[in-house]
Amino acid sequence: MKRGKPLKRTAGVRQEQRRFLIYCEGERTEDQYFRGLKAELRALPVSVELGGKHGEPKSLIRAAIEHKNRAAHSPQDRWMEYDEVWCVIDVEAPRPHPGLSQALELAERHGVEVVLTNPCFELWLLLHFADVHGYHTSESAQKALERLDACGYTAARKHVSYEKLRDGHERARDGAQALRKRGSDGYRSNPWTDMDRLVERLRAARYPRGKG
Numbered sequence: 470m471k472r473g474k475p476l477k478r479t480a481g482v483r484q485e486q487r488r489f490l491i492y493c494e495g496e497r498t499e500d501q502y503f504r505g506l507k508a509e510l511r512a513l514p515v516s517v518e519l520g521g522k523h524g525e526p527k528s529l530i531r532a533a534i535e536h537k538n539r540a541a542h543s544p545q546d547r548w549m550e551y552d553e554v555w556c557v558i559d560v561e562a563p564r565p566h567p568g569l570s571q572a573l574e575l576a577e578r579h580g581v582e583v584v585l586t587n588p589c590f591e592l593w594l595l596l597h598f599a600d601v602h603g604y605h606t607s608e609s610a611q612k613a614l615e616r617l618d619a620c621g622y623t624a625a626r627k628h629v630s631y632e633k634l635r636d637g638h639e640r641a642r643d644g645a646q647a648l649r650k651r652g653s654d655g656y657r658s659n660p661w662t663d664m665d666r667l668v669e670r671l672r673a674a675r676y677p678r679g680k681g
Contacts, residue, residue, distance in 0.1 A: 490553070557584045
C-alpha cells in the first residue's frame with residue numbers, strides 16, 4: 470500500500486526586528502531608564518550607550534555618528550548596521566546649550582534622530598506622575614521629581630526605578646503631547662519634550678500590531 474506524500478508544513482517567516490542605537494548623555498538617570506525600557510521590550514534589539522562630553526551636545530552627536538558608521542564592521546554590533554540611531558539631549562535652563570543648533574544640523578546631515586527635553590530629562594520622568602505647566606530650570610525640575618518621591622529619584626545620586634515608571638507611560642505621553650501643543654517655539658518652549666516620540670517608536674517596533 471502506497472503512502473501518500475507527507476504534508477508540507479509552511480515555515481513561518483520571522484521578520485527581522487528593527488535595530489536601535491540610542492546615545493544619551495553621561496547621566497545615570499537616562500541610562501537606567503532606557504535599560505529598564507529595553508528589559509521591558511525584551512526581544513527588541515536596542516543598544517544603549519553613554520557618549521560624548523556631558524553638557525556638549527555636538528560631541529554626543531559625533532559619538533553616535535561614529536558608532537553608526539562602524540557598526541557594520543564591529544563584532545560588538547554583530548557586524549550589522551542600525552536601522553535607527555537616536556540621541557537624547559537636554560536643552561538645559563536657564564542657559565541653553567550654546568552649540569545645540571549646530572549639533573542638530575550635524576545630526577540631520579547624518580540621519581541621526583534627536584530627542585530634546587527642555588529643560589532636562591527629569592521633566593519626562595515627572596510627567597509620569599504629574600501634569601507640568603510652568604517654567605522649569607534644570608535644577609527645579611530635578612527637585613520637583615525628588616519631592617514626589619515616586620520613583621526613587623534624588624537629585625544627588627540620579628537614581629531612578631524603572632518599575633515605578635512603567636504604569637505611567639500613557640500619562641507621560643499625553644502630557645508631552647499637551648506641552649508641545651501649548652509650546653509656540655518648538656523645543657525652545659519651556660517646559661517641552663518629545664521623548665514620547667522615541668518611546669512610541671520602540672514600542673511600535675516591539676509590538677507592530679499594537680499588542681502588549
